[in-house]
Amino acid sequence: EPEVTQTPSHQVTQMGQEVILRCVPISNHLYFYWYRQILGQKVEFLVSFYNNEISEKSEIFDDQFSVERPDGSNFTLKIRSTKLEDSAMYFCASSQDITHYYNEQFFGPGTRLTVL
């Protein structure tokens, strides 16, 4: 069964450093998403991406964040200058979206980002 994969599974970084989180969505999916979950809190939407551009973004997704689909398979989330509060589990998701009504999203296993 096709699945969303994410690398690395755990990333430790120093405050102020740049990090890139990588995702490989399911191959025939059209929409890609990033969500995050701070420990013990809700899953929060960050950004959605369609047709090589951002479709929607939340207030969390400020200028420190960017997304890119550098080739036909990878989807990346970059945090330019990490802060302590960026420590969270980051989930990538993708959906096929053949119709506007059916929005089953497939989530990856997540990348745990720890900012020291």
Added chain:
Amino acid sequence: DAKTTQPNSMESNEEEPVHLPCNHSTISGTDYIHWYRQLPSQGPEYVIHGLTSNVNNRMASLAIAEDRKSSTLILHRATLRDAAVYYCILKSSGSARQLTFGSGTQLTVLP
């Protein structure tokens, strides 16, 4: 998207049916009812969705009240692997595609 209300936690015994309720009194006619779950240390996972009629799939059943103001996710025989946080999410056909997760219901399955 309209708001949903779920109990914070529920317990069930293994191999017994589990009924997870969700209230959505402000649901609109175009809102689909989606259920996702999140197993420990994993990403959310789609379970089932419906609009008006009851739905069944290999994972669960979704029972939707006639007035659509509430719904119930039914796990027919809970296993230890079903211990997870279950999220009831409304999505309008005309709204943005991202999911808005609430706090969900933490289901504990007792052996």
